[in-house]
Amino acid sequence: PPGPPAPAPTQQNPPRRPGGAPRGRTSPVKGKSSMNRFVLATVTAVGACALYTGIAFSHGDVNPQPVDASDLPSLDGWKEENPYREMGGDVYETAMRIGERGYQANCAACHGLGGVSGGIAPDLRLLEPGYDDPYYIEKVRGGARGMPAFDGVLDQEAIWAVKSWLDSLHDEAMEERYGSN
Numbered sequence: 001p002p003g004p005p006a007p008a009p010t011q012q013n014p015p016r017r018p019g020g021a022p023r024g025r026t027s028p029v030k031g032k033s034s035m036n037r038f039v040l041a042t043v044t045a046v047g048a049c050a051l052y053t054g055i056a057f058s059h060g061d062v063n064p065q066p067v068d069a070s071d072l073p074s075l076d077g078w079k080e081e082n083p084y085r086e087m088g089g090d091v092y093e094t095a096m097r098i099g100e101r102g103y104q105a106n107c108a109a110c111h112g113l114g115g116v117s118g119g120i121a122p123d124l125r126l127l128e129p130g131y132d133d134p135y136y137i138e139k140v141r142g143g144a145r146g147m148p149a150f151d152g153v154l155d156q157e158a159i160w161a162v163k164s165w166l167d168s169l170h171d172e173a174m175e176e177r178y179g180s181n
Contacts, residue, residue, distance in 0.1 A: 067102035067158035099165030125173035
């Protein structure tokens with residue numbers, strides 16, 4: 001037996017398709033067509049990609065950048081401890097200045113601007129001056145999981161200059177992380 005007759009189409013009661021969905025609407029979400037949802041999803045996806053790309057590359061070029069360390073004394077043979085810390089004075093000040101520029105150009109993209117890690121990679125300010133020097137030089141020269149090797153890219157003077165700058169941030173970073181003793 002046939003069902004009751006369909007009500008006459010009106011503004012509140014649009015004609016229905018054979019499947020029961022109102023004509024002109026294919027989405028169960030009131031007022032949203034499948035095309036509108038597709039456009040919204042596409043715009044959202046493109047926006048998210050643009051935002052991610054902007055964040056990922058906002059810290060600088062991820063390709064190794066040259067560091068001019070010509071103002072520092074030349075070092076012969078790879079050192080296991082930071083030689084500029086031992087020299088102190090103007091040499092150490094120069095190393096810190098060069099190191100900050102070297103860090104921002106080569107390390108900040110992953111390890112964070114100003115030496116402050118955003119969680120992507122370890123906070124290098126927390127490396128203990130002197131004690132962690134062998135670990136630092138091994139990882140910088142040879143690379144680590146997700147980190148390129150800088151041996152042959154940066155010279156020893158530039159690498160130790162970066163460590164000098166990081167050492168200058170150590171005490172403040174430890175206080176931030178663990179509080180004052």
